[in-house]
Amino acid sequence: MRIFCDFDGTIAKVDTTDLVLTRLADPAWEDLEARWTRGEITAAACMRGQIALIGGDEAALDAVLDSVELADGFAEFVAWCQANAVPLTVVSDGVDRFIARILGRHGLDHLPVVANRLAGAALARSLEQPWSRAGCAAGSGVCKCQVAAAEAPSDDFMVFIGDGRSDFCVSGRADLLFARDKLAAYARSRAMPHHEFSDFHTITTTLAAAHGRRVRRAAI
Ligand SMILES: [Mg+2]
Numbered sequence: 001m002r003i004f005c006d007f008d009g010t011i012a013k014v015d016t017t018d019l020v021l022t023r024l025a026d027p028a029w030e031d032l033e034a035r036w037t038r039g040e041i042t043a044a045a046c047m048r049g050q051i052a053l054i055g056g057d058e059a060a061l062d063a064v065l066d067s068v069e070l071a072d073g074f075a076e077f078v079a080w081c082q083a084n085a086v087p088l089t090v091v092s093d094g095v096d097r098f099i100a101r102i103l104g105r106h107g108l109d110h111l112p113v114v115a116n117r118l119a120g121a122a123l124a125r126s127l128e129q130p131w132s133r134a135g136c137a138a139g140s141g142v143c144k145c146q147v148a149a150a151e152a153p154s155d156d157f158m159v160f161i162g163d164g165r166s167d168f169c170v171s172g173r174a175d176l177l178f179a180r181d182k183l184a185a186y187a188r189s190r191a192m193p194h195h196e197f198s199d200f201h202t203i204t205t206t207l208a209a210a211h212g213r214r215v216r217r218a219a220i
C-alpha cells in the first residue's frame with residue numbers, strides 16, 4: 001500500500017496559494033484567474049503568472065503561511081502511516097516553499113513533497129514546474145498521474161486523497177479513493193467508487209480496516 005495525498009484544501013484547511021495571493025499579490029492575479037476559468041490559459045500558466053505578482057518579503061510571506069491550519073486528524077494519520085510502514089507522499093499543484101513552511105511548523109517536514117518550485121528572491125519570484133506534462137488533461141503545473149506512475153510500482157495498492165481539479169487525472173488510477181468537494185462531485189458524476197471525507201480521522205479508520213484486510217490476506 002502506498003498513499004498519495006493532495007495538500008491545499010485536503011491537508012491544509014484552505015488553498016494556501018489563493019491565501020498568499022489574496023494577502024500579498026498585485027490584484028492583477030484575479031485577471032489571470034478569470035482567464036483560466038474561461039479556459040484561455042492553462043492552470044500551469046495561470047499559476048506562473050500569479051506567483052510573479054506576489055509582493056512582500058520572506059517574513060511577510062511566512063506570516064501569512066503561519067496562519068494556515070491543518071485538517072483535523074492529519075498528524076494522527078501521519079503517525080498511523082509511519083507505524084504501519086505505509087509510504088505517504090504529498091503531491092500538490094501548490095508551491096513547495098509554502099508547503100514546507102506549513103508542514104515544518106507542525107513538525108511534519110519529514111514528509112516527501114512533490115510540488116511546483118518557488119524560485120527567485122522576494123519581489124522577483126518565479127515558479128518552476130518540473131512535474132508538468134504536455135498531454136495532461138488537468139493542465140496543471142504538477143501532473144499527479146505522472147508522479148504516481150513514476151513513484152509507485154504499478155502492482156502497488158495505491159490510495160489517493162484529494163479535493164480538487166488537479167486531482168482529477170490521478171483519481172482514476174487509485175485503488176482506493178478519498179474525495180471531497182470538486183473531486184467528490186467528479187467521482188460521483190463518473191460513478192467512480194470513492195469514500196467522501198470531512199477530516200483525517202475517518203480516513204485513518206477506513207484505511208486501517210483496508211490495510212488490516214490486506215495484511216491478513218497476504219498471511220494466508
Ligand atoms: Mg486541493
Ligand SMILES: [Zn+2]
Pocket residue numbers: 133136137138142143144145146169170
Ligand atoms: Zn495528469
